Amino acid sequence: MDAEDAIFAALVADASVTSLVGTRVFKVHTQDPVVPYVVLQRIAETPAALHREASEIEEVLVQVTCFSTTHAGARALIRAIKSALDGQLLSNGDRPTLTDGRTDYDEATGLYRADADFIV
Amino acid sequence: MAKYKTKGLIAKFATANPPTTQTIIQLGDSSLEFGERDALINVTTHDTSTGTHEFLDPGFKSPASFSGEILYDPADQVHEDIRSAFESGNDRYLLLTLPDTGAATILFKCRVKSMSMPLPVMGKMVLNVQLEGLASTTFTP
Numbered sequence: 001m002d003a004e005d006a007i008f009a010a011l012v013a014d015a016s017v018t019s020l021v022g023t024r025v026f027k028v029h030t031q032d033p034v035v036p037y038v039v040l041q042r043i044a045e046t047p048a049a050l051h052r053e054a055s056e057i058e059e060v061l062v063q064v065t066c067f068s069t070t071h072a073g074a075r076a077l078i079r080a081i082k083s084a085l086d087g088q089l090l091s092n093g094d095r096p097t098l099t100d101g102r103t104d105y106d107e108a109t110g111l112y113r114a115d116a117d118f119i120v
Numbered sequence: 121m122a123k124y125k126t127k128g129l130i131a132k133f134a135t136a137n138p139p140t141t142q143t144i145i146q147l148g149d150s151s152l153e154f155g156e157r158d159a160l161i162n163v164t165t166h167d168t169s170t171g172t173h174e175f176l177d178p179g180f181k182s183p184a185s186f187s188g189e190i191l192y193d194p195a196d197q198v199h200e201d202i203r204s205a206f207e208s209g210n211d212r213y214l215l216l217t218l219p220d221t222g223a224a225t226i227l228f229k230c231r232v233k234s235m236s237m238p239l240p241v242m243g244k245m246v247l248n249v250q251l252e253g254l255a256s257t258t259f260t261p
Contacts, residue, residue, distance in 0.1 A: 048191055048244060051129040051147050051219075057191060057244050097242050119242050 003060040003120035004040050006090035011038060011064075014084035020077050035111060036068040036077055043117070060120045062096070067111040074103065078114035085118055096120045128219030131188065133198055133205075133251075137213045138227050142198050148246070150188035152216065152226065155253065157181040183253025184228050186214055192237065192247035202249055206232035214251055227258040 001009075004027055011017050011025045017038070024037035041063045047055035064085070066077040078101065086098040096118035106113045131147055132139035160175035168174055193199050205212050209231060216226040233252035237245065 048146075049148060050191070051127055051131075051150070052143075053145060055191070056146060059242075059244070099242075 001092040003062055003090075003092070003094060003096075004042055006092040006094060007040060007062055007064070007085060007096065007118070007120070009091050010084055010088065011081065014080070016080040017077070017084050020073075020080060036066060036073055038077065038081065039065045039067070041065070061099075062118050062120055064116045064118065066114045067106065067109060068113075069111060071103065071105075071112045074112040074114035078103075078116050082116055085116075090120075094120045122221060124218070124220045126219065130217040130219075131186075132215040132217075133202060133212055135210075135212060137229070138215045138225075139213055142201070144188070144190060144198050144202070145196060146191035146193065148189035148191065150186065153185045153187075154257070155182040155184050183230075183255060184226070184257045185233070185253055186216070186230070186251040188249055190247045190249060192245045199247070202232055202247075203235065206235050206249075211254060212251075222261055225258075225260045227260075228253045229255045 008025060008027060012023055017025070021036050021038055024033055026033065026037065026039050029039045042060060043063050044061040045058050047058040049055075064078075064081050066074045066081065068074040068077060082098055085096045087095055089095055098116060099119050100117040102115045104113050129147070129150065131144040131150070132142050133144050134140070134142035158178045158180045161178050162173060163176050164173045190199060201212070211229055211231060214228060214230050218224045218226070230251040230253050232249060234250045236248045
């Protein structure tokens with residue numbers, strides 16, 4: 001199971017997250033989803049450089065973005081996501097580490113957004 | 121004259137001379153030191169006429185050594201043999217096969233001199249290993 005699948009599984013199983021978004025956690029940004037919702041995006045991946053085999057490990061940067069009609073709603077959702085993921089053991093054995101966060105107003109969707117970046 | 125990149129190096133580590141199937145898997149950045157020749161012997165004498173000291177090579181050098189980063193798997197047999205050899209101090213053989221067209225090899229008896237494992241919060245479990253040669257090197261082009 002890769003990092004995004006493991007993060008997805010953790011979020012849809014977390015009561016604090018699902019109380020806010022239900023099952024509206026997406027691996028790609030879909031059109032006009034019901035708000036609020038969460039989108040995962042693999043930003044970067046860094047495999048180990050080895051002489052012979054394919055790397056059995058990679059460092060993955062995943063951005064988790066919360067969309068809400070209010071700034072407070074986006075912030076509340078990202079706080080729940082940080083609690084659900086930061087340092088927690090995922091089903092694939094990884095432990096995400098929170099590395100960055102941002103809030104913004106997304107012109108394209110007309111929604112408030114809050115982002116959290118995790119290294120897995 | 122051919123030129124080669126280093127990716128594709130094969131390292132084998134075992135009690136057997138030479139190692140055959142005991143490949144060190146998940147080997148990352150590595151380095152091979154061929155050794156260093158002993159200090160020159162000053163043989164300058166009264167009849168040295170050039171104004172320049174004269175020296176002789178003593179005929180000895182230090183053995184080779186090898187260091188490498190391994191993505192460590194405690195369950196891998198060869199990784200475990202490296203750890204075991206470090207704890208016991210027992211001899212092993214290291215066989216390096218270079219990624220050139222002729223697959224040149226370098227073989228020497230060694231011991232595991234040191235191991236270290238950095239444990240950053242965000243990182244890979246990497247074992248840094250130093251192997252120290254115990255005798256001469258056999259090079260096969």
